[in-house]
Amino acid sequence: MTFRELFQLGSSFEAFLDMDQDINREKTLEIYKNIVVEDTLEDRIKKIENPIHVLAFAEIWCPDCMINVPALQKMQDINPKLKISILPREENEMHMQSYKVGGKVKIPTFVILDDAFQEKGVFIETPKILKDIVGKGNQVEVIVAKRKYRKGEYINSTIEEIIEIINRK
Numbered sequence: 001m002t003f004r005e006l007f008q009l010g011s012s013f014e015a016f017l018d019m020d021q022d023i024n025r026e027k028t029l030e031i032y033k034n035i036v037v038e039d040t041l042e043d044r045i046k047k048i049e050n051p052i053h054v055l056a057f058a059e060i061w062c063p064d065c066m067i068n069v070p071a072l073q074k075m076q077d078i079n080p081k082l083k084i085s086i087l088p089r090e091e092n093e094m095h096m097q098s099y100k101v102g103g104k105v106k107i108p109t110f111v112i113l114d115d116a117f118q119e120k121g122v123f124i125e126t127p128k129i130l131k132d133i134v135g136k137g138n139q140v141e142v143i144v145a146k147r148k149y150r151k152g153e154y155i156n157s158t159i160e161e162i163i164e165i166i167n168r169k
Contacts, residue, residue: 004117006095007055010085013073019060019088028060031152032070037078038156044163045078051115052166056086057096058108063150064125065108071158072110082166099124112165121165127157 017025037045054072058065072084089096089107096105099122110123126149133145148154 001095002117003053003055003111003113003119006087006092007053007083007085007113007117010055010087013069013076013084013086016058016060016069016086024060024066028066028070031067031155032073034152035070035074035155037074037159041156041159041163042078045075045082045159048079048081048163048166050081052082052120053113053115053117054082054084054162055111055113056084056108057089057092057105057111058086059089062107067149067152067155068108068110068123068126068158070152071155072162074155075159075162101125110162112162120168123158123161123165127154127161129157130154 017028019025020028056069056072058069060066069086072082076082076084087095089105093105096109099105099109099111101124106125108123108125112120112122114120130145130149134142136142145154
């Protein structure tokens with residue numbers, strides 16, 4: 001199946017939210033409502049001229065999805081040239097094989113596509129800044145960083161990484 005076909009099968013952020021009527025939905029909405037995009041990032045999002053498609057593999061119950069999928073929606077709110085389509089990991093793992101980390105499929109996995117549905121790059125699970133902190137192994141720093149991340153304090157880092165992928169030639 002092509003990226004274009006997969007994209008057409010996916011759902012909107014609203015439909016993603018409707019996959020849960022309880023705490024996961026509320027937490028995801030809370031994160032979304034509290035996103036404050038830095039002015040410089042907002043300007044960079046607005047400057048995206050060509051259509052971009054983001055195929056997101058995500059599940060509403062996943063803590064990393066609750067944080068990063070709202071970031072995508074916020075980007076789409078700022079610039080409608082960025083379109084998102086969300087597919088569940090369940091039943092789609094075969095389409096995620098080339099994005100495995102440590103032999104495992106991770107969510108969220110965002111495949112960033114140009115207007116011809118050609119892959120520009122991929123964002124997987126968490127922003128690089130958090131991966132770097134965890135990689136250093138200082139347990140106190142890891143605990144503090146993960147607490148901040150769970151509250152949505154690294155969302156601008158996620159947005160920054162996605163913009164960098166979009167702007168690749």
